[in-house]
Amino acid sequence: MELLRLGAVGEEHPYVRSTDGTVYDLSSVTADIDGAFLAADGIARARSAFDGGSLPVASVDGLRVGAPIAKPGAVVCIGQNYAAHAAESGAQPPTEPIVFFKHPNTVVGPYDEVLVPRGSTKTDWEVELAVVIGKTARYLSSDEEALACIAGYTVSNDVSERAFQLEVSGGQWSKGKCCETFNPLGPALVPADEVADPQALGLRSWVNGEPRQASNTRDMIFSVAALVRDLSQYMTLDPGDVVNTGTPEGVALSGRFPYLAVGDVVECEIEGLGRQRQVLGKA
Numbered sequence: 001m002e003l004l005r006l007g008a009v010g011e012e013h014p015y016v017r018s019t020d021g022t023v024y025d026l027s028s029v030t031a032d033i034d035g036a037f038l039a040a041d042g043i044a045r046a047r048s049a050f051d052g053g054s055l056p057v058a059s060v061d062g063l064r065v066g067a068p069i070a071k072p073g074a075v076v077c078i079g080q081n082y083a084a085h086a087a088e089s090g091a092q093p094p095t096e097p098i099v100f101f102k103h104p105n106t107v108v109g110p111y112d113e114v115l116v117p118r119g120s121t122k123t124d125w126e127v128e129l130a131v132v133i134g135k136t137a138r139y140l141s142s143d144e145e146a147l148a149c150i151a152g153y154t155v156s157n158d159v160s161e162r163a164f165q166l167e168v169s170g171g172q173w174s175k176g177k178c179c180e181t182f183n184p185l186g187p188a189l190v191p192a193d194e195v196a197d198p199q200a201l202g203l204r205s206w207v208n209g210e211p212r213q214a215s216n217t218r219d220m221i222f223s224v225a226a227l228v229r230d231l232s233q234y235m236t237l238d239p240g241d242v243v244n245t246g247t248p249e250g251v252a253l254s255g256r257f258p259y260l261a262v263g264d265v266v267e268c269e270i271e272g273l274g275r276q277r278q279v280l281g282k283a
Contacts, residue, residue, distance in 0.1 A: 002031050002188035003043070003152070005066040008075050008110075012058065012066040015058055016050050017188065024055035031162025033189065034070040038151045040132040043191050066109045068154050068189035069132050074241045075183060076100040076231060077158060078225065079173070081221050081246025088254035097222050097230050102158070103178040105241070110186035110276030114159055115283040116262055117179040122162035123260040126247035127205040127213050127268035129198065130156035131224060132189055137237035143225035149237070150228065152189045152253055153198060156244050157205075157268045162253050174179070180283065185242070187274045198224045202271040203248055208264055212257060215248030 004023070005012035014026040014033045029049050030037045044278060049055050079098035080086040086093045108114075116123050134151025158177070166174020195201075198217060205213040222230070231237060252259045260266065262282050269275040 001045060001194065002190045003046065003068055004188050005033055005068055005070060006060050006063040007066060008064055008138055008203050009066070015060065015140065016046055016055060017171040018050070023058045024050065026055060028055065033068060033071045035073060035238060038132070039239035043134065043151060047191070064109060065111055065187050067107045067185040069185070069240055069242065070189070072104050072107060072240050072242045073238050075107065075244065076106050076235070076237070076241065077102055077177065077244040078222070078246045082215060082219050082248040083221060084215075084219070084249035085247055085251070088249050088251070091139050093221055097227055099231070100173045100177060102183055106178055106183040107185050108181050108183065110155065110184050112181065112184060112278065113281040114184060114266070114278040114279050115179070115181045116260065117161055117164070117283050118211070120161050120163070121259065122252070124160045124162050124252045125207065125212065125260065125266045125268070126160060126203055126251055127160050127203050128156040128160040128244045129201060129203065129217055129224070129270055130154045130185060131228065131243040131245060133241040133243070134192070134238045134239055136239065137160040137228055137232040140229045140232040143223070143229055146228035146232070147192070148261070150192045150224070151239070153192045153195050153273055154163065154186055154189050155268055155270045155273050156242070157184045157276065157278065158244050158247060158264065162259070183244075184276055184278050187276060190273050201273070204269045205250065206267040207257070207260070213248050213250030217249075219248065220246060
């Protein structure tokens with residue numbers, strides 16, 4: 001079972017998709033897939049309705065796929081969480097998680113257009129495992145407690161403008177991370193209990209059909225559980241918040257590939273979580 005939000009921008013409705021691809025209308029359970037739904041044990045309620053056969057089959061042909069979580073309160077991101085990516089960025093692997101934020105309004109659907117910002121010369125791609133928080137995470141004391149706060153996982157593209165991020169940043173990264181459309185998310189939210197091991201997922205990306213990134217979450221410096229536990233010491237994570245857990249090597253920042261331009265096509269995929277695709281447009 002995986003959770004979807006389908007419909008025009010601002011008009012998305014909640015759905016469940018089974019392993020055979022059948023899509024069911026979830027609107028009898030919730031008006032949307034958001035933090036309030038997750039906090040109220042929403043995934044368990046959705047599964048109960050799904051397993052009980054009470055959800056009607058939906059006709060969804062032609063509907064846009066929206067981000068699988070509505071209006072996250074925060075998008076918390078981890079930098080240089082794969083040693084090889086840190087190296088290609090010219091940095092030593094961090095000894096503590098590097099934390100930065102993206103504006104929540106950067107979150108768009110997995111197939112929506114990504115806009116190259118005005119004045120951009122270094123727009124870059126970053127496939128990442130995204131964690132969606134399901135329970136309040138505050139001063140967690142163990143990895144087990146951290147994992148219990150996770151509602152599910154999805155695919156994220158942490159789009160970045162490297163000149164904004166590094167050359168005119170003033171010492172922090174937000175200028176290069178918060179441009180509009182800079183966080184395609186989805187296609188689906190896969191419940192945490194249906195992901196056997198978040199540290200054993202293959203990640204891949206392509207630009208114009210050519211391979212770019214190919215790695216596995218087992219290569220993270222800080223595990224998913226360690227990240228959520230660590231973050232909870234410095235901030236309270238609320239249901240519906242998103243944590244982007246870092247990207248592996250193979251981005252344009254490495255100097256091995258050209259940066260993105262209008263008309264380019266980026267695809268990001270994580271094993272068991274799906275694949276997303278964006279065409280680059282002009283802001």
